[in-house]
Amino acid sequence: MSLLKPTPGQVIDRLTILELKIEAYRAAKRPVNALLDEGSQLRRHISKFKAHTTALLEMVRGLEIVNRELWAAEDKVRALPPEDLTNLAHTAREIARLNDARMFLVHELDKAFDWKEPVEEKVYTNQG
Numbered sequence: 001m002s003l004l005k006p007t008p009g010q011v012i013d014r015l016t017i018l019e020l021k022i023e024a025y026r027a028a029k030r031p032v033n034a035l036l037d038e039g040s041q042l043r044r045h046i047s048k049f050k051a052h053t054t055a056l057l058e059m060v061r062g063l064e065i066v067n068r069e070l071w072a073a074e075d076k077v078r079a080l081p082p083e084d085l086t087n088l089a090h091t092a093r094e095i096a097r098l099n100d101a102r103m104f105l106v107h108e109l110d111k112a113f114d115w116k117e118p119v120e121e122k123v124y125t126n127q128g
Contacts, residue, residue, distance in 0.1 A: 006051045007117070009109030016064045018069050053112040063066050063105045066099065070098045 006014070018039050025032045053059075073095050082086050090115050 001127070005117075006045075006104070007110045007115050007116065008046060008113035009050075009106035011042050011046045012060055012109055013063060013067070013106050015039060015046070016060070016067045017065070017071075018042070023088060049113045051112050052114045056109075056112050059105055059109050059112060062111070063102065066098055066102045066105060070095065073098060 018035055022032050022035050022039070025035060069089050073091055077088065077095070082090070100122070
């Protein structure tokens with residue numbers, strides 16, 4: 001995400017991740033004030049943009065689902081015993097797939113907001 005000029009999709013992506021983090025902090029009985037403040041700032045920022053599609057809520061919901069699945073997959077990787085290389089490999093592939101889906105949704109959100117400026121793109125050395 002461009003820190004100085006994030007796209008609408010990047011801001012929404014950050015908001016969905018922030019909601020997951022708030023859930024985790026609350027479950028762990030950790031303070032969430034700074035996270036809530038960041039969420040307020042992001043919501044103010046995104047309110048400056050006007051969406052050009054009625055499918056916006058559906059795209060945001062899709063991004064929420066993908067980010068929740070990513071969170072769970074990363075937790076799974078951390079919980080795997082070091083010798084469980086098969087499950088580690090399968091989960092790593094799943095994380096890559098989910099990250100691709102996440103980037104696609106961020107770009108679709110940018111289009112919904114009619115974002116015209118260049119956006120971040122994933123570039124891989126091996127597209128397999």
